[in-house]
Amino acid sequence: MAFATIETLALRHRMLSALRRFFDSAGYVEVETPVLVPRTVPELHIDLVRTTTGLYLAASPEPQMKRLVASGMERIYQVGHAFRAGERGRWHGVEFSILEWYRTGAGYRDLMDEVEALVTVLCPVAGRDVPAFVRMSVDDAFERWAGYRPSGHMDAGRFDRDLVERVEPGLSALGAVMLFDYPAAAASLAKLRRDDPGLAERFELYVDGIEIANGFTELTDVAEQRARFDEANAARRADGREAYDVDTRFLSALERGLPSCAGVAVGLDRLVAVLAGFGGIDDVMSHPFEEL
């Protein structure tokens, strides 16, 4: 069973320090939002860890951080923990470290630039050459590795399967790739493109075929957001899974007005592991679950 050595923990610390310097010098404020939450933002494929008191462990700090943005914070970031039930593998843990940030007045393309800048700063700390970044639309990636363009006629089941069986293995040979413009159906909290509502303003960074970051121009329309949550819960019920109480305070914040902004979530364990050349997150974690 793998776990981080003392040297790796020190490396991880240096990367985290560099990361904080990166955001601090860009005018971001580091915030902390609670992990224990009563309500959430339902997503079809994210199952929550429920505690014995009926509260949940947050699957993402997104609703609370967006409430902070709605209340006037323009640039915030957080390094914290998130929890997703049933997710365990070489690149997954039920509990994992998450880096998330939001920037008002920015769109997803601005945040692609910022993600690229962050990775560029972290690579030398991790002892890795800065990779050449490739930007590719999701349609182009699917055309190249799966032979079709999914956005026009989205079939979620086929999309997910081809993504893991064909596209992600294809990406693994290309170093750092930003996939962008996801089919609208694959982006629950992202804004749709004004010129093409079949596409969401969402991107993902892959390094060596491993998904590292997920970002989008944030959806600010409360009616649309409420409809997507209802849709997600309906799909969960249809799938025989628990529907979740919607975070109404988050919706109220949208109602009062979320400034136009973009946000990114990064799997921090993965980022450290991939840049440092490890084959899984356990190698950079002080106590992988099985070691507890």
Place this chain on the structure above:
Amino acid sequence: MYETSDLRKNLKIQIEGDPYVVVDCQFVKPGKGVAFTRTKMRNMITGNVVERTFRSGEKFQPADLVEQKMQFMYADEMYHFMNTETYEQLEFNENQVGDARLFLLENLHVDVLFFKDGPSGSRCPRSSRWSSLRRSPESRVTRPPEPPSRPSSPPAPSSRYLSSSTRATR
């Protein structure tokens, strides 16, 4: 019944009527997408390795395997074995014996896996795989040949893999 969350190396499951042993499996899940388990599985009859991706929640039958002690007698074009309880003799082809043929010595006692076919429960010798080879003491005459060499991964940089004893007690 097994579920995708039960998949792990060496699990033996039945797919489309054939027994498979899982040789590698990986949990994958795109950020907003459904979870899958990508596997490499060896067909225990043909020896072919296939890659299969299962959607989270798919269910599997355990492979219905029975282990039988047998004694290797001799090989011509086929490999001949005797059931040490019933004295029934069976022959297997090279594919069925697989790499185990490199270790076979006359009179060697081995465990043969049989795949039970259909609801009749009759044991069918169409499939066999060697779960392990146990040499009986009296057959320890010559050294068995080396197994075929496998490509090994290069050793990892030692600095990343301090032994656990070098860690502080926490």
